[in-house]
Amino acid sequence: MKNLLSALILLLLPVSLLLAQDTGRLSGRVLDSIGNPVELANVALLGTQVGTMTNSDGSYELRVPAGHSYTVVVSCVGYLTRQYAVRLAPGGSRNQEITLQRDIRNIKEVSVSARQERASTFHRIDVEELNYMPTTTGKVEAIIKSQAGVSSNNELSSQYSVRGGNFDENLVYVNDIEIYRPFLVRSGQQEGLSFVNSDLVSSIKFSAGGYDARYGDKMSSALDITYRRPRKFAGSSSVSLLGASAHVEGTSRTKRFTYLAGYRYKTTSYLLNTLQTKGDYKPQFSDFQSMFTYQLNKKMELSFLGNYSSNKYLFIPSETDVEFGTKDLPLNLKIYYDGQEVDRFDTYLGALSFHYQPVKGLSLKLTGSAFRTSERETFDIMGQYWINQLDNTINSETYGDSILNVGVGTLLTHARNYLDAIVVTASHIGSYQVGNNRVQWGLSFRYQDFLDRISEWELLDSSGYVIPYNGDEIILSDFRRSENHTAYNQYTLFLQDIREINSSFADLFVTAGVRGTIWNFNPTAMVSPRATISLQPFWERDIMFRAAAGYYYQPPFYKEMRRPDGTINREIKPQRSIHLLLGGDYIFSMWDRPFKLTGEAYYKWLSNLIPYKIENIRLSYSGENISQGYARGIDFKLNGEFVQGAESWMTLSLLQTREDIAGDQAFIWDGENYVMQPAGEFPRPTDQLFTFGLYFQDYFPNNPGYKVHLNAFYGTGLPLSSPNDDQYYTTLRMKPYRRVDIGFSKVIKRETDITGERNPLRFFESIWISGEIFNLLGIKNEASYLWIRTISDQRGIPGQFGVPNYLTGRRFNIKLSVSF
Secondary structure: OHHHHHHHHHHHHHHHHHHHHHEEEEEEEEEEOOOOEOOOOEEEEOOOOOEEEOOOOOEEEEEEEOOOEEEEEEEOOOEOOEEEEEEOOOOOEEEOOEEEOEOOOOHHHOOHHHHHHHHOOOEEEOHHHHHOOOOOOOHHHHHHHOOOOEEOOOOOOOOOEEOOOOHHHEEEEEOOEEOOOOOOOOOHHHHOOOOOOHHHEEEEEEEOOOOOOOOOOOOOEEEEEEEOOOOOOEEEEEEEOOEEEEEEEEEOOOOOEEEEEEEEEEOOHHHHOOOOEEEEEEEEEEEEEEEEEEEOOOOEEEEEEEEEEEEEEEEEEEEEEEEEEOOOOEEEEEEEEEEEEEEEEEEEEEEEEEEEOOOOOEEEEEEEEEEEEEEEEEEEEEEEEEEEEEOOOOOOOOOOOEEEEEEEEEEEEEEEEEEEEEEEEEEEEEEEEEOOEEEEEEEEEEEEEEEEEEEEEEEEEEOOEEEOOOOOOOOOOEEEEEEEEEEEEEEEEEEEEEEEEEOOOEEEEEEEEEEEEEEOOOOEEEEEEEEEEEEEEOOOOEEEEEEEEEEEEEOOOOOOOEOOOOOEOOOOOOEEEEEEEEEEEEEEEEOOEEEEEEEEEEEEEEEEEOOEEEEOOEEEEOOOOOEEEEEEEEEEEEEEEEEOOEEEEEEEEEEEEEEEEOOOEEEEEOOOOEEEEEOOEEEOOOOOOEEEEEEEEEEEOOEEEEEEEEEEEEEOOOEOOOOOOOOOOOOOEOOOEEEEEEEEEEEEEOOOOOOOOOOHHHHOOEEEEEEEEEOOOOOOOEEEEEEEEEOOOOOOOOEEEEEEEEOOOOEEEEEEEEEO
16 A cells, blocks of 8 residues: 555656646635635636635635736625736745725625715716727716716717706716816817816716705706825826827825826817818817815815816818718708818816815815806808709619709808806815714805807808898898807805614615705796605615605806897796606626616606707707706616626616797698697607617636727617707607727736836836727718708709718727826
8 A cells, every 4th residue: 555655646746746837826815804804705817717716714725827927806796806917937826915895885884975875866987997998089978978868979079968958957076166168169070178087087976867955056967076186106198099198196205295187189180081071170179187285284185176278170171972861862962162160269277175174074175266268169161062863763874873953052151259258166065974974065156257249140042042032132041140248146055964874674865955046147046955865675685775856956057048149038047857766776796796787767847948959069049948848767777797807887778858848839730731830749859769878898818908898879869950940849850879989908018017127118007008999880870960941943842951960980099008
């Protein structure tokens, strides 16, 4: 027996030595934030089948192939996933202790503030996803567009609509400061950069409705962004075919002073050259932002946030050649242009805050801010057009050629529009927390001043006749000229209580508050009570139920109070929306990874509405409170690690929004003839019945440094605004919006990689390169319609033609990003 054992040892020893030379030994323990061992945590090499589970004492041991770099993923249900890099020499070993932080979704073990956040109508968005999502606009706005209940049908714009609301009904805050955008922008080509610089962002919270009394005064959604507080010197930079960005941050030696600054440059010429209107596009957009903080002592701190943005747009059109119509009546439009468009939008923001924490749990903040915008929109463009009918006879020698001229004419457009505006705000926000109870309050004063000079006209000549034609004089088809100086004040205060009530069978969370606003343009006092109640029963399944209700007033801003002719309605009133929200979320484990399913049903009663039309991204308001309506729907979102270590999500939304505009008329078929009757209830411009969104991430097997990021969206067609100035009723709809963007990224250096002293990559924390394909499927989506009227065709019949303006086509982009 001894001889047999000796022989076995001699036979197995070389094999063991060989294995030891081909692998390394990785071991250690997995602990929670207070040092307790985490049992059954999964420890695996990303992109491989190599993995193990921790024992009851949190220990693990893993054999790692030697001579290669791997990413170790440590995950456990109820904890945030951790990753770190490892590279072992043959026969080498490494002991690595890992601390896992509790996931806020595991509410029983987290802080009071995190528990209350889950119970609110806000949800937190992972900032890490900003770096990889393929987008032609701002990164933050792109990730907001992918959320449930949110839709956007224009990839050139950062604007979005939420649950039937329009672009002007969304609140955006950065460090408790409300953010504004330029007012005269009428198309995605002009828009440029949004305010939020994703390189500076620390946290993102978003609510699609039912938000509490702290946020106001808009009717649809609230986006709450916090900029990062630097802890050390760091920075980043990126460059692509669409522009470049860079940021730097750091602290003083004593950590009392911190700085954070970022610069962005964007040009969309590369994208705009795919539009149907050809010409010389020269957009130049840039901005600079900075934030400084100084800690006076342990209880007091000063901070400053500043921004300057310059958006320049020069366009010299040359021609448009587009086919439209139907299969039975195919048409072609050709336009040859003279003239140009020159626009400039400059915005400035400065905000100074004083933060004081006299005792534990008490926070007091004073903020003074000023926003200024100077906007210029000027163009003189003449377009000579031909509309021809095309031969649709198959096998015809002239198939696809023009066989009949339907209309010919000239369209001359002119604009000299100027706007200067100042918004000055002084505010105080306070909070006091004792145990599971938090009281918040605030008050603010806002002064708004607008100087508006509008001069626009349009002349339409068809076959030698000016339209509209009366035989005696030249009449402009469209004309508006006005000069308005408007100034007014707004006073706001709010008070709310956030309370957690614990019982033997459930945890109950109640947020109740009231918001009061006085608006002195057309003196109005508004009281907005709001409440949210959430219940988490002590079931085996992790489920939370939520209900929210509240009043939301929106005092008219500059655009809402201006009539189509440019005059100001001095009797205009605030719009009102009453929200009712029922929903909840369910956190569960699938494939040993956490997933979250969220569902919310809502109904909004809308009154004192100001009707509007949408042209591209320009909202043209009636300037009158002549409508009432509703919005109702249901939203779903499922997110989790469909692929281990890569967060993905999908959303599905159903929406119906209607309105009834007093005095609006429409031709209705009575069985024998079309007769003019009251239009009654009809879809609002944002009525999008069904939307589906998908953001999916994956990586190449056995090589997780190569990643794929897919962003897809489908939305049914939006109502098409009537071309008649005095009519809002419409039965026409645009085609469904369908778009797929995909990105491929290669991580060249990770934050955890170890490099040699002579390796030039040692100066960088991470490096990655990505390739993006925008509009992967090459779908022609519609942005708006160009309405062309003709005096008569060759048969003597006058006509009006709606010609679609298509959005961008397929484009490839390459981007290099580094951080240090």
